[in-house]
Amino acid sequence: MYIGAIADDFTGATDVATALRDRGLRTTVVIGDHDIPSDADAVVVALKSRTAPVDEAVAASVRAADRLTAAGAERLYVKYCSTFDSTDEGNIGPVLDAVLERVAADRTVVVPSFPGNGRTVRDGRLFVGGTLLEDSSMRHHPLTPMTKSRLRDILAPQTRAALTEIDLPTVRSGPVALRSAIDAAPAGYLIMDAVTDDDLAAIAAATAHLRVLSGGAALAAALDAPAGTSPGALPDVGAGxxxxxxxxxxxxxxxxxxxxxxxxxxxxxxxxxxxxxxxxxxxxxxxxxxxxxxxxxxxxxxxxxxxxxxxxxxxxxxxxxxxxxxxxxxxxxxxxxxxxxxxxxxxxxxxxxxxxxxxxxxxxxxxxxxxxxxxxxxxxxxxxxxxxxxxxxxxxxxxxxxxxxx
The missing domain is CATH 3.40.980.20 (Four-carbon acid sugar kinase, nucleotide binding domain)
Known part of the structure; x- marks a missing residue:
């Protein structure tokens, strides 16, 4: 298995699975704790953990990481929404803390950008259709009202890990320079500016050595994944x-x-x-x-x-x-x-x-x-x-x- 992903909700699971399928990977979404298939290039475990109590979200995510690793996943991908839906308690930070600790990784990137859907990060701040997250309709979300736009400010109450912002000029400095910046940063979470799909491609290239990635689905779409067998057509269903x-x-x-x-x-x-x-x-x-x-x-x-x-x-x-x-x-x-x-x-x-x-x-x-x-x-x-x-x-x-x- 090239990559195993852990998605914090079911729409996010199909979102990232679509991106991986489009990279030529045979991709399956597994619901919760059900069996991991042995014939897939990519497996996405779909959890209902975005708004679950923190301890439940962490436990479910760690179980998923363990099962994916045992099934042979070379890399792990923690998938969250491109609008970074969470509260001061979590769950993005605590889940990242637990998954990195589980696989003895010391850092990962934070990349919610999804330019195709109008989500971009510049100067560490998340924009939705050109509007700051805190001024978008997400401010009124009934479960995760997003009243801050700077990702560092959102993550800081959720984790004790170091939070480092990587600006757009560094992202666009080339994969070698960008990898050097990533490796030189303190252990923890690297919040990446990304405004275009080319920016995501640069981040994907510069992070090929990282055991764990995190982000929205668009970063997964930029991975230089090995080609698998082309997926077949979906089975027929009724018309209702x-x-x-x-x-x-x-x-x-x-x-x-x-x-x-x-x-x-x-x-x-x-x-x-x-x-x-x-x-x-x-x-x-x-x-x-x-x-x-x-x-x-x-x-x-x-x-x-x-x-x-x-x-x-x-x-x-x-x-x-x-x-x-x-x-x-x-x-x-x-x-x-x-x-x-x-x-x-x-x-x-x-x-x-x-x-x-x-x-x-x-x-x-x-x-x-x-x-x-x-x-x-x-x-x-x-x-x-x-x-x-x-x-x-x-x-x-x-x-x-x-x-x-x-």
Whole structure:
């Protein structure tokens, strides 16, 4: 195995798996603690650890690192979101601390930049579409509100490791000079400026000797990986469609509006009903989907406008996850739905776990960081899934994605 990756949510797992697949590597996403395949060039372990308690996130990440190392992974890759979603407690810093200690590595790079999706780092500060992270829509994230833009300031409360910023002129000084700067820095975390894909390619070349890398998916796309066997086509699945959205991001809200404008049958989760009894609300929504015409595109969402967000309400977020995951599991298990687009990292994790999927085969890319995949549910039914970070994808994604499975 050339590389083993540890992703802190399920959308991030398919995101980095797509990047590795596009490098010619036979890539599989493994869910949680399930078996690591022996015939893959790259394996991504998908965890639901981004907002888990720190000790749980660390323990799950260390288990994944141990299993990947035992399976022969030459390098490890700690994958987090390109908007660096975390809190003062973690989990990015504590997970990096634990993984590096586990493999006796003394340093790694921190590279969330994803230029294809508008995430760049300059002067140590993270920008989203040209706007500082703290001024972007991520400031209002209900679970990980990002109120700082300087990565050093975000990481400092999470780790005691030394934090060194590597500026853009150094990144662009050539791979030999950049490697020298990396090796000369204090042991710890090197926060890398990167504004273009060429910058990421330079970082990838200069870090080929590091046992552990960390970043968003775009750095993985720059790795000079050995070519593997070209992956085959995804298996066929049935035609029933569904979109579920647990994300409050501006991109997902725009995608919801666009799908409704194009004729999608849309219904919003009743959060109060979900808090009272999520099973009942899921059953109500499932009945609504089943009564739609066969050619309808059902779209179930939790946030249509920003004022729908219940900031700081973990109970509301958990109830919505429960409703949407139970809805998908019900409809897929009954054979009513075979193709599902899921928007939101936490929601994606809940859906995959509710389905009982243990591994995902990665298929065609729909947009940077967004792809189709196919897994087998616990019921034995094959299901095609798009697990989409809330911020990713073109505005017409919910309407256009289906043609890739035709």
């Amino acid at each position: 469609r569904l979109v579920v959205c647990g994300s409050a991001s501006a991109a997902t809200r725009a995608q919801i509006r666009d799908a409704i404008d194009r004729g999608a049958a849309a219904r919003q989760v009743d959060v109060d009903a979900a808090l009272a009894d999520p099973r009942v609300e899921a059953a109500v929504l499932a009945d609504w989907v089943r009564r739609l015409p066969d050619d309808a595109l059902p779209l179930v969402y939790s946030v249509g406008v920003l004022t729908d967000v219940r900031v700081g309400s973990a109970d509301a977020s958990a109830a919505v996850e429960h409703v949407l995951s139970a809805l998908v599991a019900d409809l897929v298990g009954a054979g009513d739905v075979h193709r599902v687009i899921v928007a939101g990292g936490e929601t994606s994790g809940a859906v995959v776990q509710a389905l009982g999927v243990t591994a995902l085969h990665i298929g065609p890319q729909l947009a940077p960081g967004v792809c189709w995949s196919v897994g087998t549910a616990a019921s034995g039914v094959s299901v095609a899934l798009v697990l989409k970070s809330g911020n990713f994808g073109a505005v017409d994604l919910f309407s256009a994605a289906w043609k890739e499975l035709a």
